[in-house]
Amino acid sequence: MSITGADNDILNGTLGFHKIFVINLPSRTDRRDAMTLAGALTGIKFDWVDGVLGDQVPEKVLPPDSLDKNISKGNRGSWRAHMNALRTIIEQNLTTALILEDDIDWDIRLKPQLQNFSLATRSYLHHLPSTPPRQHTVLSLSSLPHLPPTTTPYGTTWDVLWLGHCGTTFPPPPSLHVTLPSDPTVPSPPNLRPHPFAGPDQPLISTHPPHTRVIHAPGPGTTCTQAYAVSRRAALRLLYRFGTQTFTTGWDLMLGDWCAGVYDRGVEEGQRENPVCVTLQPPLFAQHYGRGGASDITAPGGGFIDRGREMTPYVRLSVRLNMGALVRGDGEGGLRDQWPDGEEG
Secondary structure, three states: OOOOOOOHHHHOOOOOOOEEEEEEOOOOHHHHHHHHHHHHHHOOOOEEEEOOOHHHOOHHHOOHHHOOOOOOHHHHHHHHHHHHHHHHHHHOOOOEEEEEEOOEEEEOOHHHHHHHHHHHHHHHHHHOOOOOOOOOEEEEHHHOOOOOOOOOOOOOOOOEEEEEOOEOOOOOOOOEEEEEOOOOOOOOHHHOOOOOOOOOOHHHHHHOOOOOEEEEOOOOOOEOOOEEEEEHHHHHHHHHHHHHHOOOOOHHHHHHHHHOOHHHOOOOHHHOOOOOEEEEEOOOEEEOEOOOOOOOOOOOOOOOOOOOOOEOOOOOOEOOOOHHHHHHOOOHHHOOOOOOOOOOO
């Protein structure tokens, strides 16, 4: 499924990033065991960042505007853990880093998926003008010339690559989209089931053929930070703004607002951050739901989980659901597709 011209650096243990970090509460040894296995079985290496419980975050360390907000303990702990990850990126002087949460899942074909994503992202950044486009533009990677890699496989002008989320929407037009058509790792439309807290997937289904993945800027309603990469520039900006200046709600919602330019409103042009954020539908990483499992931050709600069944939205050849077969050494042909074409999950 890889497109000619893809960067082989993505095939390394850190997926073409300088480092990968996984946020994990030390008490959740079950999640650390599962992530260790998933990484080993798919050739991915990561470092750990300790998760933080909300009651371990005293009021005095919060940014000043948080004091009159009703922020849950789960959101406080999540915020601090993500700030610690950003601080580690700065302390280690990393050029790029991928930050993962410890309850996620991905397709065993993740590295070829990311090779295609890197090609699409470089094309997206190349065609993204310095000012908003005057008209809605949809480009197919299959018809675009391949751009050579820069100093990183994904280009050098991005701030955030939002690779794992509960759901997102297209930004309001005019905007730029780059499509990856005929992607066999994308579930068919009946199985593109959105998280109830996120916007519906209907625009993706109604405007693009089946098995299409679309690269675009995060739109309103992007939720969950299951997987996102940051550049060093973005790590500096994010830690400054959200570590020292403002903390008003869940980390994913603040990151979404930052990507959408909410914090630039009313700011003079020369002082704006003008973040460049890129995401994709459907995502490449998604939260895995075990039998009766739930997030440490909040339960998913909305009847999303069938508690008698393990599942991962959007991911076809799930690493987690095929872990036993992968440990046995079964090949791809012996793995279970949890969202097969012609069947609705």
